[in-house]
Amino acid sequence: MNWSPAIQGLIEEFQEIESQFEKLETLMDFADELVPLPVEDWNESNLVRGCQSIAHIEVELANDEVILKSAADARMVEGLQGILTIAVNGNSPDTVLELTPDFAEEMGLLNTLTPSRSNGFRTMFDMIQNRVKELK
Amino acid sequence: MGDYMVKDVFPILSREVNGHRLVYLDNAATTQKPQVVIDAMAEFYSTSNANVHRAVHTLAGEATEGYEACRITLKSMYNAPRAIITSGTTEAINLVAHAWGRANLSKGDVVVLTEMEHHSDIVPWQMLCDSIDIELRYVPVQDGELDMDAFAVALEGASLVCVVHTSNVLGVRNPVEKVISMAQENGIRVLLDAAQAVPHETINFLELGADFMAFSAHKMCGPTGIGALLVNEETFAEMEPFMGGGDMIETVTLEGSTYQSNEHRFEAGTPRIAEAVGWNAALNWLGEQDLSSHHKRMLSAARSVSDALKERGITVYSRLGDSDAAVVSFNHPTIHPEDFARLLDAQGIAVRTGHHCAQPLMARLGITGTIRASFYLYNDQNDADALIAGVDKVLEAMA
Numbered sequence: 018m019n020w021s022p023a024i025q026g027l028i029e030e031f032q033e034i035e036s037q038f039e040k041l042e043t044l045m046d047f048a049d050e051l052v053p054l055p056v057e058d059w060n061e062s063n064l065v066r067g068c069q070s071i072a073h074i075e076v077e078l079a080n081d082e083v084i085l086k087s088a089a090d091a092r093m094v095e096g097l098q099g100i101l102t103i104a105v106n107g108n109s110p111d112t113v114l115e116l117t118p119d120f121a122e123e124m125g126l127l128n129t130l131t132p133s134r135s136n137g138f139r140t141m142f143d144m145i146q147n148r149v150k151e152l153k
Numbered sequence: 154m155g156d157y158m159v160k161d162v163f164p165i166l167s168r169e170v171n172g173h174r175l176v177y178l179d180n181a182a183t184t185q186k187p188q189v190v191i192d193a194m195a196e197f198y199s200t201s202n203a204n205v206h207r208a209v210h211t212l213a214g215e216a217t218e219g220y221e222a223c224r225i226t227l228k229s230m231y232n233a234p235r236a237i238i239t240s241g242t243t244e245a246i247n248l249v250a251h252a253w254g255r256a257n258l259s260k261g262d263v264v265v266l267t268e269m270e271h272h273s274d275i276v277p278w279q280m281l282c283d284s285i286d287i288e289l290r291y292v293p294v295q296d297g298e299l300d301m302d303a304f305a306v307a308l309e310g311a312s313l314v315c316v317v318h319t320s321n322v323l324g325v326r327n328p329v330e331k332v333i334s335m336a337q338e339n340g341i342r343v344l345l346d347a348a349q350a351v352p353h354e355t356i357n358f359l360e361l362g363a364d365f366m367a368f369s370a371h372k373m374c375g376p377t378g379i380g381a382l383l384v385n386e387e388t389f390a391e392m393e394p395f396m397g398g399g400d401m402i403e404t405v406t407l408e409g410s411t412y413q414s415n416e417h418r419f420e421a422g423t424p425r426i427a428e429a430v431g432w433n434a435a436l437n438w439l440g441e442q443d444l445s446s447h448h449k450r451m452l453s454a455a456r457s458v459s460d461a462l463k464e465r466g467i468t469v470y471s472r473l474g475d476s477d478a479a480v481v482s483f484n485h486p487t488i489h490p491e492d493f494a495r496l497l498d499a500q501g502i503a504v505r506t507g508h509h510c511a512q513p514l515m516a517r518l519g520i521t522g523t524i525r526a527s528f529y530l531y532n533d534q535n536d537a538d539a540l541i542a543g544v545d546k547v548l549e550a551m552a
Binding site: 036038039040041042045069070090091092093094130133152 | 171172488489492494497498499500507536546550551
């Protein structure tokens, strides 16, 4: 698949790292990329279910562009949310719906995660696409 | 046997994880297996595999001998009149609930539990409560220890006390001798969850005086999927079979069945034969170890970790008294336990996070989970030092 420049950049940055510890540090650095979802907007419908951490994501559309807002109590989950933010924010709904989560595998991201966190990533990805479908 | 020789007989400990020497500190979840256990199971499948107890051919005889040898070792090692082989501690406790509880308890009868119990010693009793309307009383935990005054009150009119010998979360060794003595004075049966105890001390079951004692092989160098329920003769006679099938019967007609009179009456179906052979090897190997000396070394290593964590502003929940297990449960004020443990794993250090199947205890402590480093007899000060260095690297990365 031809990835967007933003996603291609993610893949290349992550693939260059050999050490597992540095991969996790880089993952946590991506937490700086997320658009915060204020705690007063946390609710049952935007709760990420099945995640061992507390995590919420909300999707909005403005000028036909997707805006992902998110929050979590764990830095690594915030990092995953930051990666998803880079992947979807500013794109059209159609572009986001065409996206597949395979880019995370290509990054080598999923190997660095526990199975539950890996599932949490997929759950958040699916939540984003489902919400975009509803808003479109 | 010196520390390094102990480590050397556990082949998994020579592997690397994420480019680092494996520092395995998740022993309260499961322990690693010495070569003798691996060899015993491979040897069984290579030479003696057959079903047990009935067939007359040679392999069946060898398999039966191998399976029953485990029972003989259990009885001898723990001074137990009866040793029912189960799938583990959980099944052993469920066996008590069904085979003894249903036959001896009725509406309104009281079972005393503690807030320190593993879910496996809470849920079976709650299920029995739903089914036959017994009363459950929970002894509270104060400052990480059982409230013995509340325990004395809870005993009033009780039929059974279920208590964890050593906490899987805190490592606290409960005053089980006193618990049993108080229960016995009141004619109350006692079930001891010894899953975290037998890996560290060889308990004389009859001398201790409990009626039931449950534990698992995999927490004491044996295979997964097998454990035991030790029972004294008087209580054994009060138990009724609840799981029917092959191997547990004496005769079966279309009108009804009669059951074996020995432990087999509670071991329906083909049992865990290779696992029993492996566990027997583990028991014999452990029997050659100086557990007391290992315990002192483990405790010293765990205490050095506990001290180092406290110096770094980390909350430690474990008491680490002289008779406690070498378990260090801790939390950092701001770093999520899963992040912390994952960053340790990236350095080859295996610890556990979560509620450790003890949510009532977590509720009492006012937390949802901990990071837990649990030591076993192949762990030494080098492992403790590696953990402390690993913690420092995590703190640096998260600063």
